[in-house]
Amino acid sequence: MSHVNSTADYLIVGSGIAGLRAAVELAPHGRVLVLTKSDPEAGSTTYAQGGVAAAVGPDDTPERHAADTIAAGDGLCDEDAVRVLVQEGPHYVRELMEWGARFDRDTDGAPALAREAAHAVRRVLHAADATGREIGRTLGERLNGQSSVKVIDHALAVQALVERGRVAGVRWLGSDGRLGEARARATLLASGGAGRVYRETTNPPVTTGDGVALAYRAGARISDLEFVQFHPTALAVPGAPRYLLSEALRGEGARLINAHGEAFMPRYAAQADLAPRDQVSRAIVREAERTAGPIYLEMPSTVSARAIHERFPLISSLCRSVGLDLATDRIPVGPAAHYLMGGVWTDLDGRTSLPGLYAAGEVAATGVHGANRLASNSLLEGLVFGARAGRAMRDDEPGAGAQPGSRAIDGPPPVGDRLSMPIEERDVADLMWRFAGIFRDGSGLRQASEVLESAWHTLRQGLDRGGSLDASGWRLASLVSVARLITRAALLREESRGAHARRDFPAKDDLHWKRRTYQVLDPP
Numbered sequence: 001m002s003h004v005n006s007t008a009d010y011l012i013v014g015s016g017i018a019g020l021r022a023a024v025e026l027a028p029h030g031r032v033l034v035l036t037k038s039d040p041e042a043g044s045t046t047y048a049q050g051g052v053a054a055a056v057g058p059d060d061t062p063e064r065h066a067a068d069t070i071a072a073g074d075g076l077c078d079e080d081a082v083r084v085l086v087q088e089g090p091h092y093v094r095e096l097m098e099w100g101a102r103f104d105r106d107t108d109g110a111p112a113l114a115r116e117a118a119h120a121v122r123r124v125l126h127a128a129d130a131t132g133r134e135i136g137r138t139l140g141e142r143l144n145g146q147s148s149v150k151v152i153d154h155a156l157a158v159q160a161l162v163e164r165g166r167v168a169g170v171r172w173l174g175s176d177g178r179l180g181e182a183r184a185r186a187t188l189l190a191s192g193g194a195g196r197v198y199r200e201t202t203n204p205p206v207t208t209g210d211g212v213a214l215a216y217r218a219g220a221r222i223s224d225l226e227f228v229q230f231h232p233t234a235l236a237v238p239g240a241p242r243y244l245l246s247e248a249l250r251g252e253g254a255r256l257i258n259a260h261g262e263a264f265m266p267r268y269a270a271q272a273d274l275a276p277r278d279q280v281s282r283a284i285v286r287e288a289e290r291t292a293g294p295i296y297l298e299m300p301s302t303v304s305a306r307a308i309h310e311r312f313p314l315i316s317s318l319c320r321s322v323g324l325d326l327a328t329d330r331i332p333v334g335p336a337a338h339y340l341m342g343g344v345w346t347d348l349d350g351r352t353s354l355p356g357l358y359a360a361g362e363v364a365a366t367g368v369h370g371a372n373r374l375a376s377n378s379l380l381e382g383l384v385f386g387a388r389a390g391r392a393m394r395d396d397e398p399g400a401g402a403q404p405g406s407r408a409i410d411g412p413p414p415v416g417d418r419l420s421m422p423i424e425e426r427d428v429a430d431l432m433w434r435f436a437g438i439f440r441d442g443s444g445l446r447q448a449s450e451v452l453e454s455a456w457h458t459l460r461q462g463l464d465r466g467g468s469l470d471a472s473g474w475r476l477a478s479l480v481s482v483a484r485l486i487t488r489a490a491l492l493r494e495e496s497r498g499a500h501a502r503r504d505f506p507a508k509d510d511l512h513w514k515r516r517t518y519q520v521l522d523p524p
Ligand code: SIN
Pocket: 048, 049, 050, 051, 245, 246, 247, 248, 339, 374, 375, 376, 377, 378
């Protein structure tokens, strides 16, 4: 098997908004190597529809944005992280516009601001309903032609390289089976989320939690993984992908209705269709159970079909692809896994608990989202914390940020006998959807945990012996690792808060649980 070795000053794993924004920050200061596991556009950034939230409107302030973020986060937001997000957010969004991002404009030329659930005011900048794609395009153009930036695509980061107690880069596996080593003085994980841990997800196929799995195996502190956001309105047509139907649709007046045509959300939440996502997702499940029928999203009859198709061209075409008209048909919907609030613990500058290793974007857990993320705060998170992580990578002395008691764990290169995984991807996804999904309880979580613990221990022993995996084996290894961590965290938290709903502990318990949870690998 051939090996490819590369050295850079800065290594970035992932090519979504956080990784690209960090690369923009770093490009003038040294050689930047970006590893991306598929094509650069295959990640969640490209799928992000609704937009990017920032307090730029005349009736808005960072304080109002902070208040909405903290209310949605259900008592667990790190308020310092929220302050950074809302205060720095407008700067990064304006900068994007200066760099050529084409957000929709009002007739007076100001950015058109959309309404989304749990936002007190119109605050969401958007490029029709394909905002992530536009931001990715803008950052990509900014980096184009920068000779200091090199991208290796179809390179899956599989293991941290540890040298003299610090993370010195990663080992990666190419789609042709080549193994590579990429070394740098600072490594950023910007590898996105893990929606594919669940059977039903809005996320693209690449979202298998590789960054969390890699960081955990290297000894990094992992945080808050019990908090998985389920987006309420994924397309629910049998046999079709769970396409995201943006919350911006409800912001423009769409309502959820049951099989009898009744708008049911006012019975479940004071903010009705514009309640925070966790509440809407649970209401949909309960209403579907109560009526034993499907749930639909219906656009308001007061808005013309033409206006709807113009404002939401991508969603209109997704609906058309399954024979539905967004403007005139009732669109069947249901919740699907969408976003990880937890991930690799970081400080406000992207430093993980391990020296040399940084994380930003969905893979990271700054605590900014608490127990439930506010709509359209994720693209903003990628911009703000991606840029901050880039600056810290540039400025930190080697060894900065290491947390007391943390130590980077070295593993042998995975070049030995091929390991066989004792579980299949579909089994993990079914198990998680059934037992660690929108509603959980101790007995289901224990059932899932038993299966996942056993699969994880087989995997760990094999990797510790230097066993190898092919690309699909690594994919499954990531899914097993992250599913196990989600299940353990969900079992530990004996209360219901934000996106974590336990049927056996239905109340919020501030006395015992108004705190974050952490997991760290035991050294071998
Ligand atoms: C949406 O458009 O509803 C999703 C945006 C987000 O996840 O914040």
